[in-house]
Amino acid sequence: MDRVREASETWGFFQIVNHGVPVSILEEMLDGIRRFNEQRTEIKKQFYTRDFGKKMGFHSNFDLFSSPAANWRDTMYCVIAPNPVEPEELPAVCREIMIEYSKQVMRLGRSLFKLMSESLGLSPDHLIEMECAGSLLLIGHYYPPCPEPDLTFGHTKHSDNDFITVLLQDNLGGLQVQHKNQWVDVPPIPGALVVNIGDLFQAKHRVLASNHGPRISVASFFGRDSGPSSKVYAPIKELLSEDDPPKYRPTTAKEYSEFFRAKGLDGTSALLYFRL
Secondary structure, three states, X not given: OHHHHHHHXXXXXXXXXXXXXXXXXXXXXXXXXXXXXXXXXXXXXHHEOOOOOOOEEEEOOOOOOOOOOOOOOEEEEEEEEOOOOOHHHOOOOOHHXXXXXXXXXXXXXXXXXXXXXXXXXXXOOHHHHOOOOOEEXXXXXXXXXXXXXXXXXXXXXXXXXXXXXXXXXXXXXXXEEEEOOEEXXXXXXXXXXXXXXXXXXXXXXXXXXXXXXXXXEEEEEEEOXXXXXXXXXXXXXXXXXXXXXXXXXXXXXXXXXXHHHHHOXXXXXXXXXXXX
């Protein structure tokens, strides 16, 4: 528990092994994203959309018309919770593994939130009762080989707009985390999953482009349901005091998500907009 707290506070990232998700499922999930992306274009385009209200879609650069630069990747996404996409809407080529992997990650996510609650000195179920584990978005990234990787990124500098992200990455590498104004590699560890503290807890990271590959990763975002809910999120009152007052104003998930999308991946945290 102490190591989780230290890693979360110091780095905002840590890797976990012995997490209970079978290696065979991790490998099949990565292969499923590969199979989808290496289908014929006419098959993939059936899933293409820029309507991000849809529960399932395929696109390149969600912030294509607002970000200062495009990222060298293609992305497939689907909503897992609280109102999941219908199974028949998932691509047949990776449907079964997406469903099974999502079940495994949901279980793992609840365990992580309990561990993080205790590391903060809160009751084990505190973050779960705040509905931190209530929303899950699964995203598969496919980074093709880039002929001039020095001219772009696979994923520009950003922080995730969620509570935590559980990342499955292949053995190609390329993920970096910002620590004390330096970019540090997050080397792939066989069988491990990367846990990233998102904007709503807080870490900035990026993915380098490469002339090798493709690179494949699967990110599971535990966030907030950005639907019409009026639920307000604010600094945890049990962690506040006169010496440590709140630094951010309360907001709804809908307001936060709308601002994040409008801002795009410009290298800044959406939290700055809500700072007191």
